[in-house]
Amino acid sequence: MLLIALSSLALFSCVCGENPAVQLALTDKGLQAVRHFAAGVIQEKLEQVELPKVEGRIMGIHYTLSGMKITQYDFPEPEVHFSPFVSGLVLSLSGLNVALTGDWATHLGAIDDDGTFNLALFDLSLRSQLGLDKDTTGRPSVSSLYCEAEIQQVDVQFSGGASWVFQWLVNIFQDHIRSRIQKEICPCVEDAIQSLEQHLQAINVSVEVNPVMSLELPLSAPPDVHDDSINFGLKGEFYSLESHTDPPFVAPPFSLPIQTEYMLSMGVSEYSANSASFAYYISGHLQALVNDSMIPSFSPIRLNTRSMGRFIPQLQQKFPDLLMVLQVYARQTPLFSFEPGFVKLDLLSAIKAFVVQSNSTLTPVFKLHADSALSGKMWLDGKKVLSTLKMDNFSLSLASSEIGPFKTAALEGLAKMGVSKALDMINKKLAQGFDLPHTTNAQLVNSVLSLEKGFMAFFSDAKFHSTL
Numbered sequence: 001m002l003l004i005a006l007s008s009l010a011l012f013s014c015v016c017g018e019n020p021a022v023q024l025a026l027t028d029k030g031l032q033a034v035r036h037f038a039a040g041v042i043q044e045k046l047e048q049v050e051l052p053k054v055e056g057r058i059m060g061i062h063y064t065l066s067g068m069k070i071t072q073y074d075f076p077e078p079e080v081h082f083s084p085f086v087s088g089l090v091l092s093l094s095g096l097n098v099a100l101t102g103d104w105a106t107h108l109g110a111i112d113d114d115g116t117f118n119l120a121l122f123d124l125s126l127r128s129q130l131g132l133d134k135d136t137t138g139r140p141s142v143s144s145l146y147c148e149a150e151i152q153q154v155d156v157q158f159s160g161g162a163s164w165v166f167q168w169l170v171n172i173f174q175d176h177i178r179s180r181i182q183k184e185i186c187p188c189v190e191d192a193i194q195s196l197e198q199h200l201q202a203i204n205v206s207v208e209v210n211p212v213m214s215l216e217l218p219l220s221a222p223p224d225v226h227d228d229s230i231n232f233g234l235k236g237e238f239y240s241l242e243s244h245t246d247p248p249f250v251a252p253p254f255s256l257p258i259q260t261e262y263m264l265s266m267g268v269s270e271y272s273a274n275s276a277s278f279a280y281y282i283s284g285h286l287q288a289l290v291n292d293s294m295i296p297s298f299s300p301i302r303l304n305t306r307s308m309g310r311f312i313p314q315l316q317q318k319f320p321d322l323l324m325v326l327q328v329y330a331r332q333t334p335l336f337s338f339e340p341g342f343v344k345l346d347l348l349s350a351i352k353a354f355v356v357q358s359n360s361t362l363t364p365v366f367k368l369h370a371d372s373a374l375s376g377k378m379w380l381d382g383k384k385v386l387s388t389l390k391m392d393n394f395s396l397s398l399a400s401s402e403i404g405p406f407k408t409a410a411l412e413g414l415a416k417m418g419v420s421k422a423l424d425m426i427n428k429k430l431a432q433g434f435d436l437p438h439t440t441n442a443q444l445v446n447s448v449l450s451l452e453k454g455f456m457a458f459f460s461d462a463k464f465h466s467t468l
């Protein structure tokens with residue numbers, strides 16, 4: 001029994017693969033805002049659109065309709081809904097009326113003729129289904145699953161040339177042209193979806209964040225479509241550019257509470273922050289060499305054996321009047337844990353002290369372990385992300401010594417002061433805040449941010465503005 005339970009557990013963990021560290025959901029409210037924005041853009045573009053040439057043959061006469069331009073339209077906003085059934089979107093449009101002008105030309109044997117025409121399309125309706133998926137490289141992909149278009153009525157008036165000669169054909173022609181144009185609509189829709197798909201294929205799912213690391217954001221599963229939202233699970237892992245090593249811990253699952261009164265919901269798990277921390281650690285960026293010239297000039301305590309001798313008497317006795325250097329490094333990856341309302345960070349570091357001999361040789365003298373527990377808060381003030389950090393605990397202990405044992409209590413007090421001075425400086429920076437990301441077409445508004453158990457939640461509306 002236990003064996004079956006264990007093996008099915010193992011199977012389950014294989015099948016479910018990687019948990020996403022970032023979850024992004026677009027709600028129906030967001031979809032409707034995008035639809036409204038897109039409808040506006042399409043409307044503005046309709047006036048400039050030149051429609052493709054229509055060619056055909058009717059009763060032995062070859063004709064072309066070209067240079068077609070929209071002169072008037074009545075464009076009701078399309079409807080768009082999420083569809084779990086097709087795992088995508090259902091789009092529908094009805095009651096579209098369009099008036100066009102253009103040039104006609106006919107060709108019968110050796111007789112060519114031409115002129116202009118006015119054409120009106122009444123009550124065009126369209127129904128289309130878009131499937132959303134993930135391709136093998138983790139990019140989102142979109143495809144046309146179904147398309148149906150219908151035009152109720154077409155009116156045509158020819159003028160110029162010998163149009164009066166074939167005016168009697170108009171009734172037959174109207175029906176013919178109605179089905180010709182009707183047939184053109186779905187291929188146009190499919191072309192538009194194909195071009196959207198090409199844009200999606202050009203997305204880079206790996207972003208270089210800074211010279212140390214990249215952020216990988218491929219989809220971890222196909223988009224999860226519900227009636228009122230679509231949920232994207234993204235890998236959300238930071239990698240060291242140098243080693244591209246996976247951290248020795250895995251992404252735990254988390255469940256993002258989607259709030260349908262906002263357009264967007266986003267969750268970032270603590271795993272994402274910890275993978276960044278690991279990328280810094282593994283690429284050797286969490287270490288520093290500290291010498292006396294880096295200690296602010298106002299500090300009464302200097303990095304030399306005379307000054308440090310007040311805390312460690314044998315230092316000044318064994319190495320009188322020499323400079324010192326400290327090698328400070330993280331003993332392991334600093335780990336964040338997200339708790340409701342705050343973030344905890346445990347920082348286990350070591351400080352290796354050296355005496356600088358007069359011939360520049362570095363002689364190791366002792367090693368200390370400095371363990372700090374920090375906590376931080378994060379909140380939004382308008383468009384700015386603000387945060388503060390504070391020290392919850394700090395302890396210093398002697399790990400090894402080349403100069404014999406000594407008491408660390410006084411040094412601990414000194415280091416504590418140094419850490420809180422550093423935190424004051426960091427907090428001054430954090431108080432200036434970071435701007436929320438924005439683009440030329442969209443801006444986040446009404447945003448809220450909260451820290452939850454294991455993840456950070458972000459909910460927001462967006463304001464779109466056309467740049468046409």
Ligand SMILES: *[C@@H]1O[C@H](CO)[C@@H](O)[C@H](O)[C@H]1NC(C)=O
Nearest residue numbers: 202204205206207208209214
């Ligand atoms: C994607 O980004 C990665 C790293 O950020 C870069 O090396 C790569 O060239 C980019 N690929 C494309 C197609 O832009």
Ligand SMILES: *[C@@H]1O[C@H](CO)[C@@H](O)[C@H](O)[C@H]1NC(C)=O
Nearest residue numbers: 289290291292293294323325
């Ligand atoms: C201290 O370190 C800095 C940066 O590594 C270096 O420029 C400087 O020369 C060093 N000062 C001494 C006194 O070694």
Ligand SMILES: *[C@@H]1O[C@H](CO)[C@@H](O)[C@H](O)[C@H]1NC(C)=O
Nearest residue numbers: 356357358359360361362363
């Ligand atoms: C540098 O000086 C120290 C102390 O005087 C001595 O132990 C060491 O051997 C010297 N190193 C070199 C490379 O001369």
Ligand SMILES: *[C@@H]1O[C@H](CO)[C@@H](O)[C@H](O)[C@H]1NC(C)=O
Nearest residue numbers: 371372373392393394395396
């Ligand atoms: C602070 O750290 C010390 C040593 O690690 C530990 O014994 C103590 O319980 C901690 N205090 C708090 C308030 O966490």
